[in-house]
Amino acid sequence: MNAPNLRLGDLQLRILEILWDRTEASVADVHAVLKPERELAYTTVATMLRKMEARELVGHREEGRTFLYRALVQADAVTRSAGEHFVGRLFEGSLADAVSHLLTTREVSRTELDQIEKLIREAKRRAK
Amino acid sequence: MNAPNLRLGDLQLRILEILWDRTEASVADVHAVLKPERELAYTTVATMLRKMEARELVGHREEGRTFLYRALVQADAVTRSAGEHFVGRLFEGSLADAVSHLLTTREVSRTELDQIEKLIREAKRRAK
DNA sequence: GCCACACTACTACCGCAGTAGTATTACCAC
DNA sequence: GTGGTAATACTACTGCGGTAGTAGTGTGGC
Numbered sequence: 152m153n154a155p156n157l158r159l160g161d162l163q164l165r166i167l168e169i170l171w172d173r174t175e176a177s178v179a180d181v182h183a184v185l186k187p188e189r190e191l192a193y194t195t196v197a198t199m200l201r202k203m204e205a206r207e208l209v210g211h212r213e214e215g216r217t218f219l220y221r222a223l224v225q226a227d228a229v230t231r232s233a234g235e236h237f238v239g240r241l242f243e244g245s246l247a248d249a250v251s252h253l254l255t256t257r258e259v260s261r262t263e264l265d266q267i268e269k270l271i272r273e274a275k276r277r278a279k
Numbered sequence: 280m281n282a283p284n285l286r287l288g289d290l291q292l293r294i295l296e297i298l299w300d301r302t303e304a305s306v307a308d309v310h311a312v313l314k315p316e317r318e319l320a321y322t323t324v325a326t327m328l329r330k331m332e333a334r335e336l337v338g339h340r341e342e343g344r345t346f347l348y349r350a351l352v353q354a355d356a357v358t359r360s361a362g363e364h365f366v367g368r369l370f371e372g373s374l375a376d377a378v379s380h381l382l383t384t385r386e387v388s389r390t391e392l393d394q395i396e397k398l399i400r401e402a403k404r405r406a407k
Numbered sequence: 408g409c410c411a412c413a414c415t416a417c418t419a420c421c422g423c424a425g426t427a428g429t430a431t432t433a434c435c436a437c
Numbered sequence: 438g439t440g441g442t443a444a445t446a447c448t449a450c451t452g453c454g455g456t457a458g459t460a461g462t463g464t465g466g467c
Contacts, residue, residue: 160424164368178444195426197445202424216433216444230369231384237365238381240292241358246387247394250378253366254402256359259374264403266375271396274382278389288454306414323456325415330454344414344463409467416461424452431446437439 157224157232163203166196167229170209170222177217285352285360291331294324295357298337298350305345 159167169184170176176184182196200220203209211218242248250267253259287295297312298304304312310324328348331337339346370376 158423161368162425191425192427193443194428194445198427198447199425201446206423218445227384230380233365233369234377234381234384237361238385240289241361245391246381246385247391247398249362249381250395251398252358253362253374253377254398256355256362257366257374259402259406261403261406263373263375264399264406267378268396268399270375270379270382271392271399274387275389275392278387278392286453290455319455320457321413322415322458326417326457327455329416334453346415411464411466413464414462416459418457418459420456420458422454426451427449429446429448431444433442433444435440435442 157229158236159208159229162199163208164229166199166203167208167222167224167226170220171226175219175221177214177219179217181220285357286364287336287357290327291336292357294327294331295336295350295352295354298348299354303347303349305342305347307345309348 165185165188166181169181173180178193178197178200181200182191182193185191185196200209200211200218204211204220208222208224209220210223211220213219238244238246238249242252293313293316294309297309301308306321306325306328309328310319310321313319313324328337328339328346332339332348336350336352337348338351339348341347366372366374366377370380
């Protein structure tokens, strides 16, 4: 399975998120969604999509004159790859270290702590 | 506080790790440590260090003709920044989502689960 | 005194994200 | 059918990580 290189820039990730949301989107669609958050030229979005297609991150079909793009990589694969890099590269693979660091350097709400606790219990149940 | 841009490449991170380990290091030192893992030209390391100095990631003092570099950014700041980016960018800031994802897409040992559980309990105690 | 060596400085190049302008083309309205 | 519009195609440029060669220079050994 040729996992296309999954090191993504911010814009690329943002575009993928948009495509994950709506399955298919034209350049105009993506541009419109991006509009409020960043002021990008229409052609910038088009160029980015074409570059991403070259890297097999997205694909397209034609509807009349319009290209409808869709994501070729799953959100899952991207987040997994990012997680691996994060834990592996910065904490030598120790998930506990990574979580520890996240817990101590961020504000974490009681609710989140409860949620995570539950996740751990579930993981244990699955493992055992 | 001007946090210098903390988006680091792999080599840069590796170099910082080396500097964190030994406080000060010459180009030759860094090159020697890197040697077994990646075959880099001496000048590559020197160039990288100079570039990193331009970005204020490292600084140097001169000992005779030799530059002794030291890290200007703390390991802490780098991992925090990376953590923020990871959680913020990929999980909309939800630490629980991030941890959940890490737990389900990786092999996690019993021991690690126990460790994390303990961390959660501690965090709760601190919070309350 | 001279040579080799160890350093740093400078320059260059690739790949890729990001950004955008210009050119081309097809279609729709009237 | 002609003009405007909306679409893609092509090209270009910046910045940066990564990589490395070459040039310049000071120092120590003999």
